Amino acid sequence: MMNVTEALNARYSTRAFLPNPVEKGKLTAILEAAVRTPSWGNTQPWEVFVATGDTLAKIRKGYQEKYANKATAAPETPRPTEWSEAAKKRMQQLHPDMARDCGDAVEQFGLLNQTMFHAPAVLYICMDKILSEWSLYDIGAYSQSLMLAAIEQGLSTIPAITLVLYPDVLRRELKIPDSLKITIGIAIGYADKENKINNFTSGRNSLSETVRFLD
Template identity: 65%
Template sequence: MTVSEALSARRSIRAFKPDPIERDKLLKVLKDASMTPSWANSQPWEVFVAEGETLKRIREGYAACYKNAVQAAPEIPRPVEWTEAAKKRQMALYPDMLRDCGDAANQFGALNQRMFDAPCVIFICVDKILSTWSLYDIGAYAQSLMLSAAENGLGTIPAVTTVLYPEVLRKELHIPDNLKVVIGIAIGYADETNKINNFRSARSPVEEHVTFCS
């Protein structure tokens, strides 16, 4: 698979089969991701892989938070403002999902709450003393990981809903206090029978965001 093919093949997967990921395959994906460039080779990513009983306890912890309407508290604050262009694209998301997935789109909220039933969620953290530049590096790391996963036949989704309750994650993953939880990436084999995975999100034409100056 070429990089270009991996970029086309990758899309967010919102329903996974329960099958665990082979450890050597997961290690290959994590090794590929570690090749990501970073400011002065600082490699700021600190990664916690949740599987099996640990992930089950995290899901139970989240279910209790949802049930008790606990205020979500992601450690990277949610955006306060969006540009008009971004708002327009966001508004298209759900209608496009309905177009591609029909009734299966209704599972969006429940699947998010269950971390998409993935057999594995990779949580990426960063030291609290680091700057926004390290978040840039973390984003690049996440994309490397997702592209390698695509090449290895694995589906992924980066989701803020996986990091809404960091206290649950801190307890189950023993995340030290100096780290901030950035994002979780659910990973596993896609459940192709669930039509929610039919969704293909749109992209604006290149002319909308690229300015050539010669």
């Protein structure tokens, strides 16, 4: 059995999945495990819509139409307009690092994002619009719980803003009420290990850059 540190190290953003469907029992086990996530006042703000099969196919089709029409993306958690210098520096390293690890496969990055990484299932995580950014904090913690629980089931994941670029398509196909904000999508499935895009190991800063110990 894998320990927590091993699971943390095993998780990575998987950008190409096999078409094999994810067993419902595994999805349920992951969702059951993730409910142990802490949240402000135990509010448990997450509301999850699991898209697979025909429903996911309809979302994919809806997204393809949006891309074909060059539709404006309108995620409900907007892209930031500003980043700190430290964040910018790390972000700029992402693509060169990917090219180093994946070679030519890096060219598939955009298309894999647009095709939802060929994932057989996507978890769309929502929360009531009335809630604050503290609940968004809870959603982030919940997302990591889901992704670690997936590792235990032999499954891979990626959280991606590109999965939630067109909320109108998601609301239509998943019947998500207007009262809910669609925060993030997490694609889940079996990693396509043949695709070199999955060779990417993203770098991490040393603790000295991000942690201050004060005696």
